[in-house]
Amino acid sequence: MVVESGGRHPLPDVRSQNLPDPPVEAVYAVRFAARDLWGAGDHWVVVDLWESYLEVDG
Template sequence: MPAEFRAGERVRVRAGDPAGHTRAPRYVRGQVGRIVECQGSWELADEVAAGVAAPRVEPVYTVAFAAGDLWGEGGHEVTVDLWESYIERAERAERAGEDGS
């Protein structure tokens, strides 16, 4: 499966609360971050934990989030590795609002 996202793109982590195992931490769900890089493609951990015989293989991305956006303070970034199905492109209107245009 080819990677859908490229370094520098802004993405939003899907906000759902799936039943069972997920590797998407609660503190980033619904948050907007920036793709740092693609780490290659790996079996979807959620399906591996559920015992799926042939788990999906998806690109995994390192995504950076401003600590201030996550916790209201901090001048650093937090990076999290996320499977492609956990993220979606950030809305254009949201990006326009962030850059002042």
């Protein structure tokens, strides 16, 4: 579940290669239930993900 928009930032995969003009994409804070990730836990995990890393349902 997307919980917050984090603006637009250079894509780190390209930026880390020191290539000129890395693409800029929207970044989102995405929340996962720990149980869905590791099969246990009653807490949430929130990570920042670039738009191209996300898959849209539907």
